[in-house]
Amino acid sequence: MTPAVEIVNVARRFGPVQALAGVDLTVEAGEFFGLLGPNGAGKTTLISILAGLTHADAGVARVLGHDVVEDYRNARRLLGVVPQELVFDPFFTVRETLEIQSGYFGLRDNDDWIDEILHHLDLTARANANMRALSGGMKRRVLIGQALVHKPPVIVLDEPTAGVDVELRQSLWGFIRKLNGDGHTIILTTHYLEEAEALCGRIAMLKAGKVVALDTKRNLLSTFAGLTVRLTADLLPETWRSRVVREQDGTYLLSLASYAELERLLAALREAGAIIAELSLQEADLEQVFLRIMARHH
């Protein structure tokens, strides 16, 4: 099956800055894929190359098998991009904006789909309002509508929920999940790591133009995260002291690699005759994984 997106050894330099240093990435059709990284990691440059907004110095990018340079017409037809910047054309209403964007893709009689987009993005009541009259969150939703107007099989969302309130964010993710359920491939960049954790199946982490982690969310969480244990006991065996992150009044905060290690800790406590007053577990989240990976590649 043709991958939704293939990035092969893509490099790009802006003056002294190596924005991308040979990135390889494959996103399979139907995935909900997360692209994470700190500011300046190269996420937006990578998306721009995929969308034909930026030229790569080296390497190849394809959308469903279509080279974004050699076969740009087909590649762009198959791709919908929600840009990070909150941009709009002040001359037009919401509906005109969507109709015009639809027309750029050669689509006529697209009113039914435009109405559906307006409904899902809660914009129906503002369809005839000028873009200038909308709030930031509404403008962001129109941007999402513009990316979806030609029903692209591959959708790239570059920080789509910045400035969108919680309630609308939930309804927006419901809509995006539905699109993913209908077979659309979703590539998401976000600074809200809990969003990526809740939505993405696989995640790539970029740092300084390189992929520093690429795996399923589950593997990333289990490989890099481990467990945090809060233990209140009258003693802690010396061999476990190295795992203590914090200690206060007989309460220890320990960082463990896995549940197997937790079993060994409990066995050691039993063997030492320790009396446990309280024990609680906290599974690491994507944010902790992200911070660990970024720290490792400092």
Next chain:
Amino acid sequence: MIPALGSGWLTLLYKELLRFWKVSFQTILAPVLTALLYLLIFSHVLESRISVFDGRVAYTAFLIPGLVMMSVLQNAFANSSSSLIQSKITGNLIFVLLPPLSPLDMFAAYVLGAMIRGIVVGLGVFLVTAAFAPLSLSHPLWVLAFALMGSAILGTLGLIAGITADKFDQLAAFQNFLIMPLTFLSGVFYSIHSLPPFWQALSHFNPFFYMIDGFRYGFFGLSDIAPETSLIVVGIFCFGLTALTLLLLKRGYKLRH
């Protein structure tokens, strides 16, 4: 429903037309009024003092086609240049760059939009000024040919200016230091035969002179040089600028980084 006939460029053209139509006071009526003021002032002051084409044409009648063509040219330039620079600076050019529009699609839409704006303004100027002097239309096809070619050239120049400029003041420099002098020194307000020999010779290096002179020939059957020569010069200029602009668009110069 917008006219999306299976291809994106028609929608981009529609967008360009809608853009200037929505602000038609500024984009159509204002330049018509400016041209009318030029006519009232210049014809009042100069009608009895200047003789053109050996007195065979009244100065006011001579001035009208010049003003019409000047309006066509300036507004064609203003349309494509302002549309592109505004889109670049506000960032909404991304909506045009993301769809599968080819360099030719973009060129055709922006230049045709500019031509239509220029010609609409030119028609407006013609309608409000025609009553001020008896005008014949000796060779309407020449009028049409030069109006189309002239507006295409200035629409293309506007596209080049919009592509290359990064800021509004760079675009203003392009307009004030290139387009305006070339327009005003092209024979809009005078026949080059009334100039000293040096300035007459220099005028032949101004492509705008050929556009105005050829256009005026369509009205009076009289011109400073043969209209065929003007058409060839204008045609070469148009072809060269088109090739340059398509190259810039193909390379994504200052559009795709």
